[in-house]
Amino acid sequence: MSAEIGIIGGSGFYKLLGLEDEEKVGVETPFGEVTVTIGIFAGKKVAFIPRHGEKHTVPPHMINYRANVYALFSLGVEKVVATSAVGSLKRDYKPGDILIPDQIIDFTKNRTYTFFNGDFSIKLRNGKTRGGVYHADVTSPYCEELRKLIYEASREMGLKVHYGGTYVCTEGPRFETPAEIRFFQLIGGDVVGMTNSPEVFLFKELDICYALICIITNFAAGMQERITQEEVLEIFKKKAPTIAKLIENTIRRI
Numbered sequence: 001m002s003a004e005i006g007i008i009g010g011s012g013f014y015k016l017l018g019l020e021d022e023e024k025v026g027v028e029t030p031f032g033e034v035t036v037t038i039g040i041f042a043g044k045k046v047a048f049i050p051r052h053g054e055k056h057t058v059p060p061h062m063i064n065y066r067a068n069v070y071a072l073f074s075l076g077v078e079k080v081v082a083t084s085a086v087g088s089l090k091r092d093y094k095p096g097d098i099l100i101p102d103q104i105i106d107f108t109k110n111r112t113y114t115f116f117n118g119d120f121s122i123k124l125r126n127g128k129t130r131g132g133v134y135h136a137d138v139t140s141p142y143c144e145e146l147r148k149l150i151y152e153a154s155r156e157m158g159l160k161v162h163y164g165g166t167y168v169c170t171e172g173p174r175f176e177t178p179a180e181i182r183f184f185q186l187i188g189g190d191v192v193g194m195t196n197s198p199e200v201f202l203f204k205e206l207d208i209c210y211a212l213i214c215i216i217t218n219f220a221a222g223m224q225e226r227i228t229q230e231e232v233l234e235i236f237k238k239k240a241p242t243i244a245k246l247i248e249n250t251i252r253r254i
Contacts (some may be wrong), residue, residue: 001025003038003047005251006072006208008082010195010215012236014050016041017244027071030120032064034071042251047075051082051195056233060172060194066112069202078125079146079209079254081247082199085236086167086191087175087220087227089184095235097160098246099191099214100147101167102140105184106197108171113198115205124207136205146211146250153249159242165190167214169197178222192220213246215239 007016022039037048049068052058072080086099093099114134115122121131147163154161168184170176172194176184184192191214203210217235218227 001038002076003045003072004076004078005044005046005254006075006077006080007041007046007048007247008068008080008199009048009050010083011052011056011085012233013083013240013243014052014054014056016046016048017241018248019046019048027074029067029070029074031067031070034064034067036071036075038075042248044251044254046251047072047077061108061110063195065199065202066115069199069206069208070115073206073208077208079143080203081146081150081211081213081250083213083215083243083247084167084193084195085217085232086193086214087218088191088216088223089168089181089189089220091219091223093162093190093216094160095216095218096239097162097216098154099162099165099216100150100154101191101212101214102142102147102164103166104141104196104200105166105168105187105189108169108197110171111198113201115202122206126207130205134205136201138201138204141200141204143209143211146209149253150211150213150246150250153246153253157242157246157249159246162190167196167212168192170194175227176221181220181222184220191216213243215243
């Protein structure tokens with residue numbers, strides 16, 4: 001079983017609309033088993049993983065990021081498009097808008113951030129073996145090639161898209177305080193979420209092209225009266241068909 005492209009669904013995105021000939025498979029990894037749905041999407045073989053599980057049963061700080069990333073690698077995936085529901089840190093970045101980040105600031109606390117703790121090695125696509133202690137270069141954490149394709153597809157669809165921006169990743173599962181949000185604004189954050197670290201860094205360690213579609217679902221704490229999980233999921237649910245179409249149009253460009 002193999003796939004060309006990986007798709008990771010965030011909050012509210014638990015099933016890939018339009019996926020044909022789908023089959024669920026259990027992929028064994030050194031970090032645990034991952035259930036992956038494989039099928040044909042936009043004319044290509046894809047592997048889909050809902051980050052939080054099919055019924056949103058896994059909170060952000062409990063996601064087995066290493067297993068998810070390794071599973072896609074072992075299936076032969078070379079490019080990954082992921083989605084994430086985020087809060088806006090700017091008044092002109094409104095709920096319903098899309099942001100394609102090019103940078104990330106990590107404020108998570110209790111996660112495993114690397115494959116390479118000294119006792120792990122892996123053979124990469126280029127035939128070289130990477131192992132021991134490895135310091136990844138994350139000057140450009142997101143794949144520029146894939147980011148451009150997402151942007152082109154979103155513009156063609158007439159979507160309100162912000163090309164470039166900084167994703168601030170927090171530990172969760174609670175939402176942030178207004179004081180934290182003011183701090184994130186001061187240091188240059190554009191959106192805030194809970195799941196992109198260590199995901200983006202793990203893909204970088206394995207030299208897999210990875211880009212993120214951020215769907216703004218709300219203004220961050222202190223910028224609106226209150227935030228609820230129901231509000232976030234409801235807005236994402238409404239946008240899910242559009243996001244599926246955006247992913248489809250992006251994949252057709254690959």
